[in-house]
Amino acid sequence: MEQQWRTAFALVLYFTIHPAIFNVFTIAQETAAPVTDDAAALLSLKDSFTEGGDALSSWSSSPATSPCGWFGVICVSGVLTGLRLAKLGLSGTVNLTALSHVKGLRSISLNDNKFSGPLPPELSTLGSIRSLFLSHNAFSGEIPDGLFASMRHLNKLWLDDNQFTGRIPSSISNAHSKLIELRLEDNAFDGTIPTFDHISSTLKAFNASNNQLSGLIPASLARFGASSFAGNPGLCGPPLDSSSCGTAPSPAKSSEGPPMEQARSQTHINVVVGVVAAVLVLLVLVASLFCRRRHDHQENLDASAEAMESGTASVAAAAATQKEEKDSEATSGRKPVGASRGPTGMAGLVMINEEKGAFRLADLMKATAEVLGNGGLGSAYKAAMANGLTVVVKRLCDMNRIGKETFDGEMRRLGSLRHPNVLTPLAYYYRKEEKLLVSEYVPKGSLRNVLHGDRGAEHPALDWPTRLKIALGIARGMAYLHAELAAVDVPHGNLKSSNILLADNFEPLIADHGLVPLVGVAQASQVMFAYRTPEGTQHRLVSPKSDVFCLGVVILELVTGKFPSQYANDNKGGTDVVQQATSAIVERREAGELAGDIAAPDTVQGMVRLLRVAAACVDANPEERPEMLEVAELVQEIVSG
Numbered sequence: 241m242e243q244q245w246r247t248a249f250a251l252v253l254y255f256t257i258h259p260a261i262f263n264v265f266t267i268a269q270e271t272a273a274p275v276t277d278d279a280a281a282l283l284s285l286k287d288s289f290t291e292g293g294d295a296l297s298s299w300s301s302s303p304a305t306s307p308c309g310w311f312g313v314i315c316v317s318g319v320l321t322g323l324r325l326a327k328l329g330l331s332g333t334v335n336l337t338a339l340s341h342v343k344g345l346r347s348i349s350l351n352d353n354k355f356s357g358p359l360p361p362e363l364s365t366l367g368s369i370r371s372l373f374l375s376h377n378a379f380s381g382e383i384p385d386g387l388f389a390s391m392r393h394l395n396k397l398w399l400d401d402n403q404f405t406g407r408i409p410s411s412i413s414n415a416h417s418k419l420i421e422l423r424l425e426d427n428a429f430d431g432t433i434p435t436f437d438h439i440s441s442t443l444k445a446f447n448a449s450n451n452q453l454s455g456l457i458p459a460s461l462a463r464f465g466a467s468s469f470a471g472n473p474g475l476c477g478p479p480l481d482s483s484s485c486g487t488a489p490s491p492a493k494s495s496e497g498p499p500m501e502q503a504r505s506q507t508h509i510n511v512v513v514g515v516v517a518a519v520l521v522l523l524v525l526v527a528s529l530f531c532r533r534r535h536d537h538q539e540n541l542d543a544s545a546e547a548m549e550s551g552t553a554s555v556a557a558a559a560a561t562q563k564e565e566k567d568s569e570a571t572s573g574r575k576p577v578g579a580s581r582g583p584t585g586m587a588g589l590v591m592i593n594e595e596k597g598a599f600r601l602a603d604l605m606k607a608t609a610e611v612l613g614n615g616g617l618g619s620a621y622k623a624a625m626a627n628g629l630t631v632v633v634k635r636l637c638d639m640n641r642i643g644k645e646t647f648d649g650e651m652r653r654l655g656s657l658r659h660p661n662v663l664t665p666l667a668y669y670y671r672k673e674e675k676l677l678v679s680e681y682v683p684k685g686s687l688r689n690v691l692h693g694d695r696g697a698e699h700p701a702l703d704w705p706t707r708l709k710i711a712l713g714i715a716r717g718m719a720y721l722h723a724e725l726a727a728v729d730v731p732h733g734n735l736k737s738s739n740i741l742l743a744d745n746f747e748p749l750i751a752d753h754g755l756v757p758l759v760g761v762a763q764a765s766q767v768m769f770a771y772r773t774p775e776g777t778q779h780r781l782v783s784p785k786s787d788v789f790c791l792g793v794v795i796l797e798l799v800t801g802k803f804p805s806q807y808a809n810d811n812k813g814g815t816d817v818v819q820q821a822t823s824a825i826v827e828r829r830e831a832g833e834l835a836g837d838i839a840a841p842d843t844v845q846g847m848v849r850l851l852r853v854a855a856a857c858v859d860a861n862p863e864e865r866p867e868m869l870e871v872a873e874l875v876q877e878i879v880s881g
Contacts, residue, residue, distance in 0.1 A: 278320045279306070280338075281338040281339060281341050282299055282310065282338075283301055284338035285338050288333045288338075290331050291331040291332065296310070296311060296312070296328075298311045299311070314347070319861070320342055320345060321345065321346045321863075322345070322348070322371075323347070324349045326351040327351065329353060329354060330354060331353065331355060331356070334355070336362040336363060337365070339366060340365040340366060343368070345366070345368065345369065347369070349371070350373075351373055353376075353377055354378070355378065355379060356377065356378040357379065358379070358382070358383075359374075359381075359383055363387060364387055366391065367390045367391055367392065368393060369391060369393065369394060370393050370396070371395060372394060373398045374397075374402065375399065376401045376402075378403055379399075379402040379404060380402065380403035380404065380405065381406070383404060383408075385407070388411040389411040394418075395418060396420065397412065398423040400423040400424060400447070401426045401427075402426075402427055403427065403428060404427040404428065404429060405429070406429065406431070407429065407432075408429050408431070410434045412434070412436065412439070413434060413437060419439040419442060419443060420442055420443060420726045422436075422439075422445070423447050424448045424451065428452055429448070429451040429453060430452040431454065432456070433455070433457060433458055435458045436458065436461065443461075444726045445727040447467075448469060449467065449468060449470045449472070451471065452474070453474060454474025456475075456476055457469055457475055457476070457477045457478065462477070464479075465479055466479045466481075589601040589668070590667060590670070592655025592666070592668060595664075596680055599625060599667070603625050603626065604625065604678070606625075606626065607624055607626070609622065612632065616768070617634070617636050617752075617755065617759070618636050618638070619635050620632055620633065620634045630680075631679060634678075634679070635675070635676055636674070637673075637674050639675055642675075647668075647675065648670070650754065651665065651668045651677075653754070654754050657721075659720040661714065661747065662750050662753065663679055663750060663751040664679075666680060679751065682743060682749060684743065684744060686737060686738045686740060686741055687741070687794075688736070688737035689738075691797065692803050701801075703838055704846070707838070708850065708878065710748045711794075711850060711875050712872070712875045712879050713748040714740060714748050715872035716872050717748065717749075717750045718735070718787060718791055718868050719868045719872040721753055721868075722787065722868040725754055728756060728757055729757075729784075730756050730770050730782040730786050732754070732770070732787045733755060733770045733782070733787070734753075734755070734767075734790075735791060736769045736794065737794055738807075739751050756768065756770070765780050769790050769807070770789075772806055773790070774789075774860045774862075775862055785862035786862070788865045788867070791868070792818075792855070792856070793818065795850060795853065796818065796855075799833070799834060799854065800817055800821070802815040804817045805817075806818065820833055822858075830848045830852070831844055831848060833851060834851070850875065853871065
């Protein structure tokens with residue numbers, strides 16, 4: 241009976257969630273043409289298109305024109321690094337010989353166009369490409385097995401939604417590969433799935449669904465779940481249910497059984513559908529008391545700042561929440577939705593980390609509360625619950641485009657993180673108009689407040705050993721995030737001193753990480769610090785190296801004791817720590833940039849070394865910045881003396 245209830249709930253939720261929409265990219269064949277520089281290469285590329293070239297009218301043959309100003313061209317510090325020519329109706333060929341002369345090219349994005357035919361062998365000449373997106377076109381035919389052998393720097397390869405046939409190229413996995421995303425779904429690939437021995441440890445996203453593949457799924461890929469292999473009747477082994485290769489489950493078996501049993505199952509499903517509908521109605525009523533829309537000044541929590549500051553929670557909202565839980569429990573026979581950990585918990589608070597104990601929405605509603613402030617992604621409240629746990633409730637109010645399934649998946653991924661320098665969220669609450677993220681309250685506050693706030697006897701200036709400890713903890717935590725969230729364009733996205741909390745022993749805790757997938761580019765460019773990097777301000781282009789830049793700013797803040805102007809929205813407040821550190825290193829006067837209240841003969845050498853590490857992190861060219869793990873190792877060397 242319980243299994244039937246779960247199945248029914250899953251069916252209801254499944255048909256109410258929209259599938260995620262993926263950005264995809266494409267490429268085609270080449271037309272030989274001699275090229276001498278990047279501008280000439282792009283003009284040869286344009287000439288190879290038979291349709292859609294009108295969108296590239298800014299691509300001019302004038303010798304004085306820099307290609308960095310052309311439509312769809314991405315440049316970093318004057319170097320052409322990427323092409324983004326999506327959804328332009330392009331067809332014809334792609335002059336790969338021309339593109340092979342663009343030495344700085346790292347990313348090609350030509351998605352949702354009209355390219356067709358086989359992939360040309362000249363694709364292998366693009367050995368420096370890191371992101372190659374070939375999706376949503378009409379490419380067809382078999383891919384030569386060795387086509388990707390020379391592409392040793394490839395991080396992302398998307399071949400989905402085409403008409404490829406034959407076996408999956410084994411050259412995708414080579415001894416030098418660092419592939420983290422591989423999309424093969426919705427083609428006609430056949431044969432077995434290669435073991436991908438050389439990329440199994442780095443691969444973070446994989447999908448081969450809806451092909452004609454067969455045989456045993458490699459054990460190293462089973463961790464990606466059944467959905468990554470669905471639609472291949474010949475596949476077998478974990479994580480699929482089929483027990484023998486080449487045998488697809490019979491659709492008729494799922495409907496076998498006496499008519500009475502079928503009728504009972506249908507009745508159970510109908511009852512559950514009704515229960516879910518009722519719970520959703522109650523949810524809307526309760527949520528309206530807990531969260532208000534920005535334009536509604538009469539709803540709960542924000543209705544009266546005076547009431548929140550005085551620590552008075554809404555009695556009416558708490559009572560309504562209790563009624564919702566009792567009604568839901570009485571109707572469905574389940575525990576209160578606030579304590580639920582499965583999809584049914586969507587109607588209330590969903591626990592994703594119970595290391596601090598489980599609690600319900602009603603517990604939060606009855607807690608004494610106070611306003612902590614407003615941030616770029618929403619306002620935050622401190623709530624002290626009766627069980628002694630104090631949490632921070634952050635309202636993520638501008639994520640209306642995110643469906644329940646996507647939001648739940650991202651939250652559970654964040655809830656699974658475990659590192660001494662990463663603050664793992666405890667729970668979340670989902671509503672279409674508003675989302676809440678609940679985390680443990682850290683009393684000492686943020687690094688920014690400790691560095692630049694009112695000090696006094698209880699908050700003296702941080703000494704050098706403590707600052708070095710903080711720098712190491714942040715670097716280690718960020719290296720962990722970059723490993724665990726490698727499939728995300730930018731694993732943190734908003735790293736700055738206000739998002740680094742300090743435990744009682746001054747161990748740093750990184751907060752507000754991993755939210756970039758839930759935020760639109762337009763909003764992210766306004767509120768997330770990663771978009772204030774050189775590549776972010778110029779092209780709205782972010783990557784893991786954007787986090788490295790942000791870490792460099794935090795380290796400079798620690799070493800110099802100055803408030804970075806990079807944090808100011810208008811760039812008029814604070815000190816340009818990046819420019820000053822860069823100039824000091826060139827002029828060999830690094831000691832003059834150190835925080836005067838902690839600099840001493842026995843600390844200067846270590847502080848200068850850390851300043852130089854930070855300067856490497858904030859290099860204007862992302863390609864010249866170190867990897868996050870390398871930064872952690874460099875800081876560890878300074879700590880070790």
